[in-house]
Amino acid sequence: MLEIVIESRTAAISAEMKVKRILPFRLHRMIGPFIFMDHAGPIVNPSAQSSNLDVLPHPHIGLSTVSYLFGGEVTHRDSLGVEQIIRPGEVNWMTAGSGIAHSERFENPSSLAGGLEMIQTWVALPEKDEEAAPSFANYTPDQLPVFTDKGIWMRLIAGDAYGLKSNVNTNSPLFYLHVVLQQGALFALPKEHSERGFYIVKGSIEIAGITYTEGKMLVFTKGVDPRIVTKENTTLMLLGGEPLGERFIWWNFVSSRKERIEQAKEDWKQGRFILPPNDNNEFIPLPDDNSRPSGTPPKPEPLS
Template sequence: MIELVIEGTRRDLGGFEVSRILPHVQQRMVGPFVFLDQMGPAEFAPGSDAINVRPHPHIGLSTLTYLFEGEIMHRDSLGYTQPIIPGEVNWMTAGSGIVHSERTDPLKKSQGGAMHGMQAWVALPTEKEEIAPSFTHLGEDAQPSDRSGGVFTRLVAGAAFGERAGTPVESPLYYLHYELPVGGTFTAPPGPGKAGGYSERAIYIAAGEVEVDHQRFHTGQMVVFAPHAEPVITAIQPSTVMSMGGEPLGKRHIWWNFVSSSKERIDQAKADWKAGRMILPPEDSLEFIPLPE
């Protein structure tokens, strides 16, 4: 039933820790999900730097930012300035190229507070890697949700169990958020060959502990399922779990913030960023992250 268990790797991004789950040496992608970070959980003191990610570029992907706690201010080169709060979704498609920053609003910074959430990168199909960049902000009403048997479920992106979220996805995928009490259960969407099924599926335990196939898994672990498995996930502790999957798109190269099916395209993106040919966000244009050496 279980193909692989991935342990997230903690990384310090300058005073703020993330757990890096994908890409992994044994599992580069799950469906089109090519990158997955858990941000925090963290508690920022009043006046601390909090989230302070300077403008940086992307190509060939869509980013999905989803919070459990806290707030992040998004600014991009298309001119969008948008705070994201828990339960809402920032969906940014880089396509041929976009630049954005992610920061804590100065007022929120002065107050301090909690930060906890997920950031995913979704690779674009090869024929759509160069589409025009776009940005979509979605409120809770764009994400089907349910609360039954004490289990809260929200479809953050894609389609599952006959429902479809408002995210403008470019390939088949699903991304679900579960809040489980002790003893609460859910099932993954079906595997390939079944109605509404997906070829690749996994869960990530953002908090708590769950049992699958008589095995226990804890915070910071991703469980990748076999294609035709029918897993039932049961909470051993109150748990926050993200369930995700989709159809594979083929090999993708990742270098820094660039994703592409072509190494040459990544080389071009490097040159464009280094030469200043990518536009900075108009409301956050005084600094940027240099190209890594």
């Protein structure tokens, strides 16, 4: 059965970058190892100051960030010295592990003319990998499996589903797909994983006579195989996998241990994180605990 429908909420992550925040949600914190999901854009007419969209250097621990674009262009820089422009259809997979800092800059205004739109998810790491060395990889569209059928196009971003397997390196069993459906197409969720859901990027679908529109995440219980019918041309992001157990989250930090988050907070406050060597003139300060940063609780809160 349909377990829950999550309505996206508005959050601001920079001066002009407002996003639809889907995860975490207070009544359903994780879907498999996925603990965070933001949908930015489409931003069609950014101001003359495209730098107002920039997300300044900031830290992460205990997770992998996964960036995927539908339109526009973003420059990623991190404390490993990586500088990578990500374009539509590519995947930036950054594993924070024991700690990393990175920025996301929008430095080519012409690339935004057609509209900036991106999805970023965070994937929690298994306990054995939470303190692994940080790493970064970019995958181009030709490295990602694509499947087509009548009225259906899908790209497997990571994991395995529908008999497809991605070469993207992951730390636990999961699936993550970009799916485009034509009006009237019939579709079903993959059966390989115990926790499954999908986010409606645009368009609308019908399940059991009820219509669901863009900006909603639908999460399903194990073993359910819903019959999904598209009401119009529709784009979905499917995700899920196997649960990892309880996790705590505060700001950009994720861990299975509260004390580890407290340590990360102090490390960022005291400047013990390394900033990106080619983007180290500014950074996002640690928020005050009582300021309730957008979309996050004031203290480490368990996710399960």
